[in-house]
Amino acid sequence: MTQVGEGQEAEESAPQVMTFGAPTAGEILAERYELVEHINNDSAGRLVWRGVDVILRRPVAVVLRYPGGDSATEMLQGAVAASRVIHPNLVGVYDAIDEAERAYVVREWVDGQSLRELVVDGPLDPARATTIGNAVASALAAVHATGMVHGNVHPGTVMISDDGRVVLADARTDGADSQQSDVRAIGGVLYFALTGHWPHVEAPLRGATAGHGRAAIPDAVRDAGGALAAPRQVRAGVPAYLDDLTMDLLDAEIEPSSSDVLAAELARLDVPADEQFLDNAGPLRFTADTGEEPSPLAAAGGRKVAIGIAGLLAVALVGLLIGITTLRGGDDDPQTNPVAAPSSSAPGGDATPAAVTAGPLKISAARIIDPDSKSRDELEGADKVFDNDEDKGWETDTYNRSNFGNLKKGMGVWIDLGDQRTVKSVQVVLSARGASAQLLAGTNDQPSTSAGDDALVTEYKKTAIGQPFEEHEGTKMTFNGFNADQKYRYLLFWITELPSSDGGYKLGVQEITVQGS
Template sequence: MPSSAGPSIDTITEGGRVTQVGEGQEADESAPPVMTFGAPTAGEILAERYELVEHINNDSAGRLVWRGVDVVLRRPVAVVLRYPGGDSATEMLQAAVAASRVIHPNLVGVYDAIDEADRAYVVREWVDGRSLRELVAEGSLDPARATSIGNAVASALAAVHATDMVHGNVHPGTVMISDDGRVVLADARTDGADSQESDIRAVGGILYFALTGHWPHTEVPLRGATAGHGRAAIPDAVRDAGGAIAAPRQVRAGVPAYLDDLTMDLLDIEIAPPTSDVLAAELARLDVPADEQYLDSSGPLRFTADTDDEPSPLAAAGGRKVAIGIAGLLAVALVGLLIGISALGGDDEGPQTNPVAAPSSNAHGGDATQAAATVGPIKISRAQIIDPEGDRTEVKNADKVFDGNEDEGWETQTYRRSPNFGNLKEGMGVWIDLGGEHTVKSVQVLLSAQGASAQLFAGIAEHPSSAAGDSQLVADYRKTPVGRAFEEHDGTTMTFDGFNADRKYRYLLFWITQLPSSDGGYKLGVQEIKVQGS
């Protein structure tokens, strides 16, 4: 199912059992149990749909957290109940409703929010895994993994901020790492003091914590998990005699200078932070697999763009010591110059006051700094409706999915018998051609209604617009899925961002497998497809 920001699901492993608590933290051991009249019991079904299976815990706000099952869709859910409902539950319910409108793979999904006067409850995605706080308790993370987690959090915030909302509760307890490696952000709980800037600075706190095991409380206040809160307490950052926090490289060895600088810049209130989408793009660029961390053997490199060079996304946003070294280094690798990397290494023992990058050429003869291209819209060259099992009556108007008009798009016909295209065919899709190979960051698909199921695939070849050609295209493209599939998702926007940063893409297939109800049957319109990348 799609994910969106919502009340926190934080996991705690006890005796081999994975449990989840709300607000990204475990209730204080000294807190008395919450006794409520008419408290729920195992087996009770709420709203004729959500069966309560097991009382997991009480969060620090006194809310009851249950593991449950959606008996309609047969999927596990987390149910957070508050007593009483009514006015006292308004903030919780409003936050849940707002969060449910943002669909993103790195956000915990919110499925329902119900007020029954004597109690209110929020139903959300159940995540098997653990929080970043628990993960780091076993030891600080390597730079590559810390960068990957920071990238996921920044991407989630970019989706939230794109709707003019604020998350307001980013800290190690609300960053979840599922058992399958998915990183999700949970528990959006904004108030008047929160801002998009504070969200972005909190990403610096996440990077700092992942690298050092300490949280910079002063620079980024930690809501709901401050020092002294039972087992939820997180160690404060290491500080000098003047109270200034130590840089990650001063706390532990092996932190690259570019990541050290980026983290400290995000925490420095005197430096204007970039927007969340620009930060996500920069972290995606730096998110290189551990086995490709060429800097490890030669020491960290720090680069600044020359005045005539194209800056990295963060440099354009006003960052102080923005690293564009990795992109340049990978370009050098393309022409076999890794042998000379050690000659470019900086001093591991201290910051470089005047770092300079020697110019180098990439595989296309251009300046290496051009590898750090700014992420922006990619124009779709053409589109085609893919209908391998249909009568070809629905393959018209494909150009409407990229004409810039969200009020008019391509749509299926109305199917009467079932949401699975009347049981007449396996699915339909929209194939798009980007006109050339690109580094793709994300694809956003705007739909006419909620409740559709779909997936995104990538391919390397075109096929004729015919039943046979469409069948071959679907068979070929299904070998390369992009991101997670959406199943009966509760929004009208699907965002796919599981693209390989080291691969170029030209052909993509948005494949629909289930239609939402409409006009007395089942029907779906694709209003617009938007591609971001470089």
């Protein structure tokens, strides 16, 4: 069980820590957090305890270092920054306290293992590695949407709970990293999950030197010139597209995509292992026979993707339309059954059979849900939330308080996918920061009346997707907590608190996109 601050245990040769300010079992910090069991120390000199919040009666992890003061500034600043972002793939941060002789951060307790521990038994299968990469990318997209950087992404801070939830812990704020280096680190996480080796993305893993002590992680396999061996060269069974994606993220000469674009691509690839899509499907490539000489980058090696993930997505959409039209005899509704375009790279020129993959789902209808309004004058414009134009959207009236001035419990946007679908994620683009909202799901439609809306909200609140966003500092909310074994048709984006705007409080929903199959 790992609850380490930076995910790295102290090496056996680590010096003894000071005893002044050392915690003891049974001690209660800040009159609230009881220390129960010392779990481990990390290589940065921090102690990790299992504790209990005696007020809320819930388990917590307490990451403590002593002395506090200046030496704990980075730890506390990172915790404060992380506490502002609520996402199902981020470890929740509850408190950060500096008592001078010691400082500590109180965060969510996660029963499970770090990715570093999980891979001790051997590399992961490609499907599971993709799922973990998707969760990390989604977490980073939420962090980056606020303008912040995580700066500490590696196998020790990626944690997998006993119930399968993947969470990212322990952000840093030392200013040494960028959003781009965060995204490149996802390539390192994928590489490690697929091979059991760390490729040392831009810098060695913090707190671990290859080959030394219990914190060590094996260095990546390299050739005589120091070039990194691709995952497919290290082990069999890694799909070519996942190998390409991983190596592109690690290539300093290829500018990585933004974290939200990468999250969308990994969500498209993150399909249930028993569906076996990973053997045949993947990012589509430029394969048109133009008669021109191949680019130097393509000729130099096996990886031909120099256009970035954003370009891949654009080509993928075109390929999807062509493939669907061909397979379905010109059906003009391509988004209802996305398929991968045939590959022209099969031996002998034979096309690889098309396979269904996760992708954007069509929203067939939307309407505004407003159960507490008598005038119902805010119902127009719901069609603008799925018109592929983020400059246009639906917005609330202006209220005198963020909670709708106690006039209503909330209001939201209901969407209909037209049929039962497997949903991977939902992204909502908003007009402003500071909103609080959640995503709900239901099985029944109701009449567009106050009574119908009230019945709909009552039913849908029984099925929340992921965790709610509270005063979200970004303009994008991404919900990933869908049950892979369940299909969904009706979803409700439910707004409970409005951001300030123009002397009052209001919010616009600019665009809602759904990924699934």
